[in-house]
Every structure is written in C-alpha cells, then in structure tokens.
Amino acid sequence: MKNYNLKLKIVRFFFVFLTFNFSFLTLNLSQALAIEMNSSQYRIQMSNVNIGAASQLQSDNGNLLSDTLGQTAAGQFSSDGYILKAGFQYIHSIVPFSFAISNININFGEVTPGLPLTATTDLTVSFGGGGEYQVTVNELGKLKTAVGNNYINDTCCDLGCSDPGKCTETAAAVWNLNTTTGFGYKMSGEDIPTTFTTCGPTCYRPFPDTSIPEDPAIIMSSPNVTVDLSSKPKDIYHQSTMTLKLNISDIQPAGTYQTVLNFMATPSY
C-alpha cells in the first residue's frame, strides 16, 4: 500500500512538473506578428484595400486607368493629355521608401540640476530605388511645462551663448560640463552631418524651433544612389542614432517639461 502511494506521488509530481514545463515552453513562445508574415515570395494582407470602381478609374478623356491602381514598379504610361512616370526612371526597383523611429516617447524621467540626462532613439531609412533622401528634425516649441510658462532653453554647449563658437542649429560643439544647461542632441551612425563627425562624440547642437521660426535641420542625408546600377544592390538600410541630452540649473522651476519633435523623411527627386 505504501509502495502504491509512493508511486502515485511520483506520478503526480511528474504530472505537475510536466504541466509546468508544457506551459512554460508552449506559452512563452514569441509572438507571430502579422508584420512578419511576408517575404519576397509572398505577402499576407488582411487590410481592407479600397479598390476603385471602373468609373473611378477613368480619366477625363475616357481612357481606362485601371492598371495604375497599386502601381509600385517604375513604369510609364501615356495617354492623350498626360504622361505619367512612377518611381526613379534610371533604376528598376519596387522597394518602397520607408522610415522608422525606434522610440517615439523619448523619456528623461526625473531631471536633477547639474546631472545631465541622455536618451536615445534610432532612425532607419530604407530605400531600394534612387537612394537619395534626407531626414530633418525640428522641435515644435521649447521643452516647457503644460501649466505655466516655464521652459528649458536650447543648449549653446560649453562655450556659452555669447561665444561665437557656440553650438547652433547647424554646427555642433562640445558639451562636456555638468554646469552647461539646456536641451540638445548629437548624431552617430550613417549619413549624419559632417559637423558631428569632425567635432567628435561629445558634440551636440540645439533643435531648430518652429515657434521662432527656424528651418528644420538635416540630420541624415545621402546624395548617393544606394544601388550599384551595374551589379547587385548595395546596403539599402541606413541607420543612425540620435542621443538627446538635457540638463537644468538650480533655478529651473520644478515641473514636467515636454515638447514634440518632428522627424521628416523625404526621398529626393
């Protein structure tokens, strides 16, 4: 009887152990996201595509334009009254222009005077066709509190705002000192402005402010076609990292400071 009970206990223990393992191994599998369900060979689309009716696809002179719907390849059609070319005519590629930001909520948490904080976000541009592109950034106003009119100035870097060698919206300068306050950023990686590569890894510059107004600053650009016309495609992914830096002085009023950064990626022409 005792032997039977022991066997039963062992069986039960194994049952519990197996259940635990099963649940751990089965339910902890990574998610099969819909976005991964495609390749160069197939694509599973579940979105509703608004295909136009025939009447919608007629041009003013009565010619059917149905073959333009969903057109992604470089091509040309002509008709009375217009000639249309889609894509870059010197390259035959259907890879679209894409832009990604790895973190759109760039959080600094609690800010302490004299202790600079940094946060990063990655920018990725993919372009299988022409390859020429630019990414610009600007801030929609300074970092400011939702209530009241308190704001954090854009940084002038270590030399200070009165020095001609200060960092500007186009030129980076060294920001090493903990006594230097303000809000700024630096870039590293591919296709970044030369001011960051020549100045060094501790160089920052302020964001252009649309409320002043100032023109957006180019943070990534490539004048080179990313495809070797004579052979295989080159690297079509261009990635850079933006490091944002924030530091405040002792007299900065307490509060939560926020702003919106506008990243704009456009292909060339």
Next chain:
Amino acid sequence: MKVQSSKFKVQSYSLKFKVFKLFFVLLIFNFSLLTFHLSEANAQQVSLAISPPLLELVIKPGKSVLIAYKLENRADPLIASAKVLPFRPQGNLGNIKIEKEFEGPIRFNLDNSEIKFEQPFFMKSGDVLQLLVRIRVPEGSPEGDYYYTLLTETQPPPSVAGSSAGRAKATIGSNILITVSDSGRIDVKGKIALFDVLAKLKLKILGRVFNFFESSDKIPVVLVVGNQGNNLIKPQGSINLRGNFGEQANYQIISQNILSNSERLTLATPSAELNCQDKKPSDYCKQPVSLLLSGFFIGHYTLSANVSFGQSTPNLYASTSFIALPLKLIFGIVIALFIGLLIVKKFTKTDED
C-alpha cells in the same frame, strides 16, 4: 459502524486532497500563463513605408489623373493624416525644402471613401492602405513646373505624466513633379555650371591652373549641371578620362532630375567607393562628388563631360585636366639616396682615415 465512519473520513480526506491538488495544478498553470507570457516592454516605435517614392507627370490643363499610393505601417498601431504641400529644391545635392502653406493651381483630392486629406485615420500594425490621390489641373492653369510632396504624418504619443520627455512624430514623403504643358513641348535650357577635379594642390602657371595629384590618390570629379528653363530636365551622357598614353575610361551619367531654375551635382557610375563611417573618414567624405576615380595615375590626364537632355537637344561639352605624379615614391627615393650618400661618405671618410 465505526469502521465505516473512519472509511468515510479517509475518503473525504482523499477527495479534499484531490481537489487541493487540482487547484494547485491550476494555479501553477495560471501563474505560468500570466507570468511567462507577458509581452516584452518594447519602446513605442513608428515605421512607415510609401510607394512610389517619386511621381513625374506631364499634363495638359483641364486634365486629371488618379494615382494609387501604397502606405504601409510596419510597427505599432498609429494615427496618421495625409496632406500635400509644395516644395522647392535646396542646394545642389537633391535636397528639398517643404513650404509651410499650399500654393499653386494644381488641385489634389483623395478618392478614398473613408480617408480625406488632413483628417486622421487609424492604421493597425501591418496595415497597408491605398491612398487614391486625384491630381487635377484646372483649365487655364499657367504652363510650367509645380513640385509637391505627399506627406503622411503620425500623431505624437500621449504625454506621460510626471516625466520630462520629447515626444516624436514621424512624417514620410513622396515627391510629385508636375509639368503643365498645353503643347507637350518641354523648355530645355541646360548648362554645365561646374566641371572640375578637387585637387589638394592647384598651381597657377602663366595664367593656366594646373591640378596636381599624388599617383595613388583618388581623383574626385565634380560635375554640376544647371537648369535655366521652366521645366525639369534629365541629363544624359558621360564623363570620359583620357591619359597621355592613350588609355581611356568612360563613366555614364545617372539621369537624375534637375528641377527648373536650379542646379544639381550629377552622379556618374561606376565610381570608386568610400567608407565614410570610419572614425577618421576620408577628406573626400566632406564634400559630395560626381565621380571618384581610383587607380595609379602617372602623367597628364584629360577629363571631358558630354551632356545632353534627350533627342533634338544640343550637346554640352566641358573639359578639365590634372597631372598625377608619384610624389610619395619620388620622396622615398630622394630620402633613400640621401641616406645612401651619407653612408657612402661616412665609409669613404673612414677608409681615408
């Protein structure tokens, strides 16, 4: 009776034990389900793709066309909106500056039933939308070029209370180049604005400028083509390299658009490649070039550019030259000779002593 009662107690105890075990297993199961199946706490991302990235249209006044753009959301769900704004070329590297306000005679509408310009729409992860953009040129629109960008911008994430942050919104664009022409005739007025080599050593001798290079250096060539007409043009042609020993090489110009009243650095291929991501990037990375020649050059070389803008258009011609000398080799030989002479002199002196 007592035996039966104790038997019943044992059975009841066993039942309770079974129920307890069942609950225990159920709890482990739920615990593992809830604990290990939590999704990763990833940062909120945005990733948009648009196709086609460029549209060129030559159209008569009074006509309209319908274009289907494909917009894809490759990251987290988002709220976005679409609009069209004019742009103008900035610099000569193909960059653009988007204007703040809409202007020009061209009319843009979305033919989608559920989406309108400047009205927010929702996209799930992996969603692919077709934006049916109707481009209409009203009767009487002035002839000329009009340049626009179809922009799709996301809304920034909601603010997090109690935390200072920069909230990002992403905008992706696709350029639309429209030439309005009643006759279909294009105004071609191109010129070669600059054709030169970027030499580190330039010497002016008897009124002529000589470009000097070290033989093993890469030769950066710059070709800037200007457009003084009212319509965009596409340069065609080649850059030709001819050496003093009769050697030749030909590099085709990439037919990129040059917008009206602007200039553009024209690229040629194949060209030498540079790695500009190094900690100490090459000097050539500081300034974009049309063509980078690599090899071992000795003597006088002539570079010529032949540019045309399609059939029945005049050919433009420009040339430049450079002299390549093996300066490093010569310097090395001179140093070696100098050291050799010193040694010989020293040995001669020792022998005399």
